[in-house]
Amino acid sequence: MQASVHTCKATPADAGIISRIIERSIRVGCALDHRNDPQTVAAWAHNNTIDHILPWLNDQRLYLNIALLQDKPVGVAMASVSGKVAFCYVQPEWFRRGAGQALVHDLEGWLIDQGLRQSRLNSTRTGEAFYRRLGYQVCAETFTVAGLHAIPMHKALPEV
Template sequence: MQAPICIYPATPADAGIISRIIERSIRVGCALEHRNDPQLVSRWIARQSADVISARLADPHCYLNIALLQDKPVGVGMATASGNIGFCHVQPEWFRRGAGRALLTDLEGWLRMHGVPQVSIASTRTGAAFYRHLGYCEAASPASEQGLHCVALHKPLPVPG
């Protein structure tokens, strides 16, 4: 039987662990996207440094969460009040155990509570299948963002009545 996944809202004290989870997810889990190009990896990781994460944690329009599995932080996610999923990263050795789904469910719940009718994300090509599986649809043609190929996806969110 699989251990339960615990999702909790991130705090300022979590900035370092969030940044490290994202970095490992990018370096290992997203290798097909960046093709081990050191400049591309560096630019991608720099956008998720502990300082950048700290600023997002201080922003009341951002919500960051952390997934724990077997009492270990295994994944992180972020949504903005404008309805955008900024990221959803799970450490590669914890893929396909439900952490990503749990993170997204929590992020979507936060967005619903803020009256957001639709969520969007710019996904990597490899991540797009995960989001499609959870009900996301392509919103536009694939594009390129800072050397990475992105797939724009969206999903309607029924707002609680």
């Protein structure tokens, strides 16, 4: 039997682990996207330090959540009141165990609570199939930013 995933709102005390999860997920889990190019990795990961994360945790327009699996923090995600999912990162060794899905569903619940009817995001190649399984659809042409392909996607959220 697979262990259940628990999600909760992240707190300032989680900033260090959030930084580590993002860093490792980018470096290891997203190698298909950055092709181990040091400049691309540095550009992607540069704003995920504790000093960058702490203001996000104190911004009421943002919602950061963390996923716990077997009482271990394994993933983190963030959305804004504009309806944009900024990111969803899971430690690579915990891929395909429900953490990413739980994180996104929790973000979507928060977006619905904010009165939003649609969620949008820019996926990487690594994440595209994951987001498609969650009901997201490509909604515009792929573009490149900081050496990475970004795939614009959106999803209608259910009415309350």
